[in-house]
Amino acid sequence: MNEINKTYPNWIAVDWGTSNLRYWVMSNNKVLHTDQIPLGTMHLGKNDYEDTLITQLSSFLAPTKKIAVLICGMAGSRQGWKEAPYLDVPSKPPEIKDAINVKCKDPRISVKIIPGLKQVIPADIMRGEETQIMGILNKNKDFDGVICLSGTHTKWVRVSAGEVVSFQTFMTGELFALLSQNSVLKYSVSKSGWDKNQFQDAVKEIMSDNKLLGSKLFNLRAESIIQDFPALESRSRLSGYLIGLELSGSRPYWLGEKVIIVGEDEISEAYEQALRLQGVDTERYLNKEVSLDGLKAIYNLEAEFI
């Protein structure tokens, strides 16, 4: 706490997702303190948000000064703290003027929530990723190209002239979690570990035969029972089938492009291995770093936050 008391924070950056609340206590662009706690929007009712925030932040707040809190993510959904209505694509990533104000009881905080983006046809939505896109654009001025925001619901995004032109979400990560943890395959796939060859074989296999997904999934179960096929290899194949099918579907995004991949290390690595197999050049960024970059960029677009 000594370190913090020396430099006083002037704002707080928050990425409030479905599962987790991640925050950075900031002095301008410097991080004084950061933490992640498993109190995402799925764990909270409408009236829990302010208390949750204050509990986390109270030691950083000054008794007499209002501090800015800038939030991205699911806290801005209809079921979250307060709805921040989506901006329609094509659109620049949201700026501070697009953020909504949230009335708080505690006089020490002033809260704004950044809206997500929506696309009407084909219907698609994002919340949190728009801030990551802002982070990428802030780092790569005049960026024109494709971003793959990998995760539970991986999003392929085409950016041109500073605008999100279109995007497409695939439920790949959620399918992997459901199948590896809650389906009959849980007995056949390991909880961790990676076999690059098995993964790449499975990517190739499904990309040449998309229609067999449901059958190939059950093959994993049968192979583990009648051929004792090892669980780590099965896990890699499961991931390969799902990511491979996604690459078939997202081909219009990555074909002939260099792709910026944003995500956790393990999942980004898988996407990178799959894309390189298709001869696609990639560049990787860590999701939490890009979220903070985006929050900083949005915060700095306005001198007077409060």
Add this chain to the structure above:
Amino acid sequence: MNEINKTYPNWIAVDWGTSNLRYWVMSNNKVLHTDQIPLGTMHLGKNDYEDTLITQLSSFLAPTKKIAVLICGMAGSRQGWKEAPYLDVPSKPPEIKDAINVKCKDPRISVKIIPGLKQVIPADIMRGEETQIMGILNKNKDFDGVICLSGTHTKWVRVSAGEVVSFQTFMTGELFALLSQNSVLKYSVSKSGWDKNQFQDAVKEIMSDNKLLGSKLFNLRAESIIQDFPALESRSRLSGYLIGLELSGSRPYWLGEKVIIVGEDEISEAYEQALRLQGVDTERYLNKEVSLDGLKAIYNLEAEFI
């Protein structure tokens, strides 16, 4: 009980699956009593099987006479009561001589478990469905053609000259359950209800574009949020996407064939609607009836069971 006491049972037919234990108290081919209880193999340890059976059956057992109990299903898996090793396809459905004997403490019962079938390439397995196939073959002498055993893990089976020549399993039913109950889609799809037009549209859509499964799944979520797309229609579309992808994959089985569909009414109806859209003629059987037919046929293949 009066009815039962008049005619004494001479054997018990049992379908012991992952979720449920279903049994029929029989006098030759006549059902004296039947019941289903939620004590499938997933709820039981190796030593629970005999006690579970005796608790259900004791009122039907004679104190001095051994009664035959013929079981099909997951009770014969490695994790079940006692492993009944798979027969390799091509193979006739198992007969009574292929069933394994299970040693019991209680002198009033004599237990046999019917083995499943396995296929080495592509790796596949079944347990319980082989008995349904026997039921179909017993009803349709000289049957040559294709059976679709719909359910959690739908199995497409090619039968020729009384033998199962090949089969292919799709995880369609389990994917539907996971996605509708455990994924983010649970907020967007209803628990029941059916819209045939939405279902058939979704079947057509995915069959013409298999690669977009993961994306079309997320579209359902986005449509419900930004367009208030109704939950019953979403449920029908979800089912259509999954069954449509399966029909693309199982085309070598059903193309140019009449298909016998075995299953619960609701799921068989969905397969029928999807197949008829492809111009395929179908005939439906109820799964529990066909299981009993198969158990009867296998029991009757041997005069001396005990």
